[in-house]
Amino acid sequence: MTDQFLLTYLLNDLSKRTSFIYETKIHKLGFISEREMIDSYEKGFNYYFIKLYHGPYSFELNDDLNDFAQSKIIETEPSDKGTTIIPTDRCAEILNDFGSLARRNRTFLRTIDSVNRRYGTLGLKKLLNAVYRMQSPLHQYRKRMRPPTIASLPLRAPLAKAIPAEEARTAFIITHEEIATLEIYLDKEAFDSLAQAGKSARKERFLSLDEVF
DSSP, rough: HHHHHHHHHHHHHHHHSSSSSSSHHHHHHHHHHEEEEEETTOOOOOOOOETTTEEEEEEHHHHHHHHHHHHEEEEEEETEEEEOOOOOOOHHHHHHHHHHHHHTTTTHHHHHHHHHHHHTTSSSSHHHHHHSSOTTTTOOOTTSOOBGGGGOOOOOOOOOOOGGGGOOEEEEEOHHHHHHHHHHHHHHHHHHHHHHHHHHHHHHHHOOOOHHH
16 A cells, blocks of 8 residues: 555656656656665665666556556556556545645655656656666675666666665554555545445435434
8 A cells, every 4th residue: 555655646746747657667766766765764665676678667566557547546548658657637636635644654755756856757768877877775786896787787687675664764654544445545446336325325315313213
């Protein structure tokens, strides 16, 4: 739920900055955001990234995007640059309805804001070049040696993974009740069913005490 909420925020914020949102770009921005959180010992994003032909890639993040498409949080369209992603109104609605959760975890949202501001409007080629010049937070190197760049690492090399809770200075805070509610919001079928039930309840006449007893 933490990853999905932060991904929802990343998509919604990015849609305000550019209309050119591609699946490959989301993987790069997700990686940079998680990398900066790890550098600050912040446990926010928990995706596992590896290096593929087009840079950092996370199978878990890709699964979340597929779930978002099924739940109508995003729409997808094929294009010559890959899959185009279009956040829907549901994306903004989720963030609005979980305003207290966002405020409580604004540290992580500020990191995503900063990454989107610096890299979100770049073309894919420039973005990939910027990422290739970075170092992986996972790669071990000897003292006195310059850390290798992502460009120099082999394909399928691990690039980032969730920081252990015991190493984190700050962790994303979400209650069990918020997790349960967010699961419903992220499941369009469950959310529509709940909304319909609430609508039906408001239309029906409530019984008086005399009628019940």
